[in-house]
Amino acid sequence: xxxxxxxxxxxxxxxxxxxxxxxxxxxxxxxxxxxxxxxxxxxxxxxxxxxxxxxxxxxxxxxxxxxxxxxxxxxxxxxxxxxxxxxxxxxxxxxxxxxxxxxxxxxxxxxxxxxxxxxxxxxxxxxxxxxxxxxxxxxxxxxxxxxxxxxxxxxxxxxxxxxxxxxxxxxxxxxxxxxxxxxxxxxxxxxxxxxxxxxxxxxxxxxxxxxxxxxxxxxxxxxxxxxxxxxxxxxxxxxxxxxxxxxxxxxxxxxxxxxxxxxxxxxxxxxxxxxxxxxxxxxxxxxxxxxxxxxxxxxxxxxx
Amino acid sequence: xxxxxxxxxxxxxxxxxxxxxxxxxxxxxxxxxxxxxxxxxxxxxxxxxxxxxxxxxxxxxxxxxxxxxxxxxxxxxxxxxxxxxxxxxxxxxxxxxxxxxxxxxxxxxxxxxxxxxxxxxxxxxxxxxxxxxxxxxxxxxxxxxxxxxxxxxxxxxxxxxxxxxxxxxxxxxxxxxxxxxxxxxxxxxxxxxxxxxxxxxxxxxxxxxxxxxxxxxxxxxxxxxxxxxxxxxxxxxxxxxxxxxxxxxxxxxxxxxxxxxxxxxxxxxxxxxxxxxxxxxxxxxxxxxxxxxxxxxxxxxxxxxxxxxxxxxxxxxxxxxxxxxxxxxxxxxxxxxxxxxxxxxxxxxxxxxxxxxxxxxxxxxxxxxxxxxxxxxxxxxxxxxxxxxxxxxxxxxxxxxxxxxxxxxxxxxxxxxxxxxxxxxxxxxxxxxxxxxxxxxxxxxxxxxxxxxxxxxxxxxxxxxxxxxxxxxxxxxxxxxxxxxxxxxxxxxxxxxxxxxxxxxxxxxxxxxxxxxxxxxxxxxxxxx
Numbered sequence: 001x002x003x004x005x006x007x008x009x010x011x012x013x014x015x016x017x018x019x020x021x022x023x024x025x026x027x028x029x030x031x032x033x034x035x036x037x038x039x040x041x042x043x044x045x046x047x048x049x050x051x052x053x054x055x056x057x058x059x060x061x062x063x064x065x066x067x068x069x070x071x072x073x074x075x076x077x078x079x080x081x082x083x084x085x086x087x088x089x090x091x092x093x094x095x096x097x098x099x100x101x102x103x104x105x106x107x108x109x110x111x112x113x114x115x116x117x118x119x120x121x122x123x124x125x126x127x128x129x130x131x132x133x134x135x136x137x138x139x140x141x142x143x144x145x146x147x148x149x150x151x152x153x154x155x156x157x158x159x160x161x162x163x164x165x166x167x168x169x170x171x172x173x174x175x176x177x178x179x180x181x182x183x184x185x186x187x188x189x190x191x192x193x194x195x196x197x198x199x200x201x202x203x204x205x206x207x208x209x210x211x212x213x214x215x216x217x218x219x220x221x222x223x224x225x226x227x228x229x230x231x232x233x234x235x236x237x238x239x240x241x242x243x244x245x246x247x248x249x250x251x252x253x254x255x256x257x258x259x260x261x262x263x264x265x266x267x268x269x270x271x272x273x274x275x276x277x278x279x280x281x282x283x284x285x286x287x288x289x290x291x292x293x294x295x296x297x298x299x300x301x302x303x304x
Numbered sequence: 305x306x307x308x309x310x311x312x313x314x315x316x317x318x319x320x321x322x323x324x325x326x327x328x329x330x331x332x333x334x335x336x337x338x339x340x341x342x343x344x345x346x347x348x349x350x351x352x353x354x355x356x357x358x359x360x361x362x363x364x365x366x367x368x369x370x371x372x373x374x375x376x377x378x379x380x381x382x383x384x385x386x387x388x389x390x391x392x393x394x395x396x397x398x399x400x401x402x403x404x405x406x407x408x409x410x411x412x413x414x415x416x417x418x419x420x421x422x423x424x425x426x427x428x429x430x431x432x433x434x435x436x437x438x439x440x441x442x443x444x445x446x447x448x449x450x451x452x453x454x455x456x457x458x459x460x461x462x463x464x465x466x467x468x469x470x471x472x473x474x475x476x477x478x479x480x481x482x483x484x485x486x487x488x489x490x491x492x493x494x495x496x497x498x499x500x501x502x503x504x505x506x507x508x509x510x511x512x513x514x515x516x517x518x519x520x521x522x523x524x525x526x527x528x529x530x531x532x533x534x535x536x537x538x539x540x541x542x543x544x545x546x547x548x549x550x551x552x553x554x555x556x557x558x559x560x561x562x563x564x565x566x567x568x569x570x571x572x573x574x575x576x577x578x579x580x581x582x583x584x585x586x587x588x589x590x591x592x593x594x595x596x597x598x599x600x601x602x603x604x605x606x607x608x609x610x611x612x613x614x615x616x617x618x619x620x621x622x623x624x625x626x627x628x629x630x631x632x633x634x635x636x637x638x639x640x641x642x643x644x645x646x647x648x649x650x651x652x653x654x655x656x657x658x659x660x661x662x663x664x665x666x667x668x669x670x671x672x673x674x675x676x677x678x679x680x681x682x683x684x685x686x687x688x689x690x691x692x693x694x695x696x697x698x699x700x701x702x703x704x705x706x707x708x709x710x711x712x713x714x715x716x717x718x719x720x721x722x723x724x725x726x727x728x729x730x731x732x733x734x735x736x737x738x739x740x741x742x743x744x745x746x747x748x749x750x751x752x753x754x755x756x757x758x759x760x761x762x763x764x765x766x767x768x769x770x771x772x773x774x775x776x777x778x779x780x781x782x783x784x785x786x787x788x789x790x791x792x793x794x795x796x797x798x799x800x801x802x803x804x805x806x807x808x809x810x811x812x813x814x815x816x817x818x819x820x821x822x823x824x825x826x827x828x829x830x831x832x833x
Binding site for chain 1: 335337467470471495667668696697698699735741742743744745747748749751752753754755759775793794795
């Protein structure tokens, strides 16, 4: 299924004419795309705004992902009522830099949202993300709270563990979906990276996802196919994740990495914690489903 | 004539302004993006002399939060019950309702003494530690009714109008309706739909007060309002009075239409303590220029209740606190009855005026009114129900809006250390124990640092012989503050497999859960560290 087809289904569904649910399956063209070595770019720097921009250069810049007139969704982690330095949420400067690049590339609208774990207003404000985006004062940028009405049920045809879940309409309809998780520790998943960040655009009782988390996350990521994953490792949470709370658990790396391949991005980010990619269940499950490359040796890694 | 019209117009203007202020403060009783609410959203309680008097009597301590009540007393001593006529939003609401439901009967004037009896009972009860003011104080009734019923229903109605358009109407129509809905949500609507226990009961009391208007103008204010009674007593000494002090013979203009029924039908004298200075009689006067001016207090009529009856009512009222003290319910453990963070360990019941401000401001909808869980005495006091909403770690709003200090205004560090209760696992239901399946959603959400919920990595053999690595959660009691996020987020249907239980004890030396524990000591200890 291509995007056009999918949009048609979503449009038809949401207009209420046909009570069919969008269906997602992994198509052969997706598997074929694997042949090319996925490119991954990584960089270090103190100025996060220019860091994001230079990390994207080897990938062709933001213009390779965002086309003029696109409706772009940028999905940071805004899950917790924590301050930026506590490393529980994506750094506001990173979010703002990505939003600015998307607008410069010609995006018509840029939506930034997350279904938070703590109270949403506290998370949006104290993460620094809403203030940073409000300060841009651009009509194109929408940093709105989740609207419960926008969760629509989706059949996950090739889901190995879950075959139905509700997803956020705006995330499904985006012309370009950019996932910008923060890299951090997580009790159950060990690490939360790009795959796990997708939980912020799903509805329902998310605690149930934890039952078979690795496979469940991979299944969810067959629906939400990030065009670009930018992992914020400017500071990473080593313990007491996913929300931390003490700077003692935070390590400053000033690092950002990006890849159009969500599995490659997660796999590489795992090494920043001294772990191997296959130690993260969701990375392994996603690679097995053909969602991307987890073998570091098969990636085209560019350091900027 | 022009000045006379202005007076009544001024009164109406003042009523509308204060009603608007009241509604504005009600809406501002919410998280604003700042950790501190920058407005005195609870001012209507803090200047309420009845609240101040009962809290003072009940706690035997002076509470500086309630100082503004002196302003209202001073105002009353000079101008009489101008508060009832010009300021009180409940009075304004009743005046407005009267215009719609047309009061029919002239009520029995004897009923007026009921408010004094209520006042006497409330005051003596509070002296003996039983706080009843919340059942009768007009602002408690009003704000509680609005918080628990009116506001959620208002949101339900508005969203019930716009949601179907959004879901089912053609795109062009929802393109028109959604901007209106968004504008409403940004201004008059609450941030989220809230849900409350006792929504019907709380709001019915408010509705009843309004419905009583059918029996006579300002029925509540004349006959029942204990705050009105208190102000009436003060206004016996006030200096700003109607002149002349009686209605004119043969003239039927002012006395029959007086909204407070302040004129005595036989002697025609005005009962000054009943007058709320609405200025209608000044404006309606046709014969003689009646007006208000400064006069020495000269009360031709006795107050509606004799001193003996007032004291008698007070003494009879002592029965209530005594009966409460022999209520066996207080000797039972109430393990699931959790109080808000910062709840005064000893004087919570004496201080809480059941105003509902804490429930209004709670950003997780976690604070709910009690029904009979702690006796009728505790009805409408706030309790925290984690399965409905948990206590947000960095939030201190309930303590900020509490007008009497029943919930302490905690600093951030005090709040993070304040123990609401302690989490206890039910291993018979918890998934990694009972079902051998991975979960630890509780551990993920546990907000304390270090985490109060940790896990043990175990390998268990399932029934089918397959072995599985599991993380089984456990609580470290010393770290748990009982915020309840674990209970709230537990993915099990129905009851959570981890529940927060109260740590406070009923008799002090009894042990419950993790042992004897004194909240007040704890608060002091933690705040010092």
